[in-house]
Amino acid sequence: MPPGESGQSVSAYDWEGCYQRGETRWDKGEPAPGLVDFLAAHSELPRGTVLVPGCGAGHDARAWAAAGWGVVGLDLAPTAVRLARDRARAAGLATAEFHCGDFLTEPPFAQVDWLFEHTLFCAIPPAQREAYARAAGRWLRPGGHFLAIYYLDPAEPTGPPWSVTREEIMQRFSPPFALLAAWEPRSWPNRAGREWMCWWRLREYAPAPTRPAGSEA
Numbered sequence: 001m002p003p004g005e006s007g008q009s010v011s012a013y014d015w016e017g018c019y020q021r022g023e024t025r026w027d028k029g030e031p032a033p034g035l036v037d038f039l040a041a042h043s044e045l046p047r048g049t050v051l052v053p054g055c056g057a058g059h060d061a062r063a064w065a066a067a068g069w070g071v072v073g074l075d076l077a078p079t080a081v082r083l084a085r086d087r088a089r090a091a092g093l094a095t096a097e098f099h100c101g102d103f104l105t106e107p108p109f110a111q112v113d114w115l116f117e118h119t120l121f122c123a124i125p126p127a128q129r130e131a132y133a134r135a136a137g138r139w140l141r142p143g144g145h146f147l148a149i150y151y152l153d154p155a156e157p158t159g160p161p162w163s164v165t166r167e168e169i170m171q172r173f174s175p176p177f178a179l180l181a182a183w184e185p186r187s188w189p190n191r192a193g194r195e196w197m198c199w200w201r202l203r204e205y206a207p208a209p210t211r212p213a214g215s216e217a
Contacts, residue, residue: 013123013160019079026161027056031063032118034149034185034197039067048113051139053103054120058084058096064116065096072112073098103139104131111141117148122161129164133172137202146177146200149185153194166196176203 018024047068052061055073057080064071065088073084073096081098088096103120115136124132136146150169151161170179177200185197 015075016077016079019077019083024056026119026123027059028188029059031059032149032185033187034195035060035063035116035118035147037186038147038197039063043067049110050114050116051112052116052118053135053139054118054123055084055098056080056119058087058098060116060118061096061098062088062091062093065093066091069095069114071096072110074101074103076100076102104128104135108139111144112139113141113144115140115144115146117146117150119149119151119161121148122151122159122164124162125159126162126164129168129172136173137176140202142202144202145180146173146198146202148198148200150196150198151191151194152196169196169198173198173200177201178203 047070049070049072050061050064052058052064052071052073053075055061055075056077058073061071061073061084073081075081075084075098078100081100084096084098088098104124117136121129121132140146150164152165153163173179179198180201181199183197184193185195187193187195
């Protein structure tokens with residue numbers, strides 16, 4: 001049974017079995033269109049380290065690495081991590097590394113400059129969302145940036161994926177995160193109008209960026 005709202009960890013769901021059976025309907029075989037657009041529009045950003053929790057086969061992580069960032073992908077499923085490593089190696093992306101681990105519960109082995117969310121927040125039971133927000137604060141350095149693509153309405157009666165509203169997102173992450181910009185990103189046809197992209201900063205010293213065209217804070 002998929003995890004419910006009883007407080008079960010995301011690790012209670014058989015993600016490894018899904019990869020072994022090839023039942024990965026969430027995997028589009030390419031990075032999120034919203035991330036591709038963001039990286040193309042912000043080539044001026046100073047490069048640093050990025051954590052991609054729930055990285056799966058590493059499509060988003062490879063997009064960050066190809067843009068010149070040092071990337072750490074984290075996933076519970078060993079098969080996903082092996083896929084991600086193999087594909088990064090085949091692409092010649094030496095700045096991308098991948099590890100098995102639970103983003104929600106494990107202590108960070110490093111603090112990073114950026115955190116990128118895509119399909120992990122919607123994959124965890126709603127009872128674990130507060131743990132997610134705390135984990136984001138642990139992994140990011142003070143003043144670090146959190147870029148997220150939230151799946152608002154997956155049109156599923158039960159999860160995963162689990163639905164979330166913009167109002168709940170704001171309540172979960174502010175404070176301690178300051179919202180710098182928010183917008184509806186370009187997406188795949190079956191997710192058009194169902195995603196919301198947010199650019200946050202962990203409150204400290206980092207300056208606010210220029211907002212993307214058409215964004216709203």
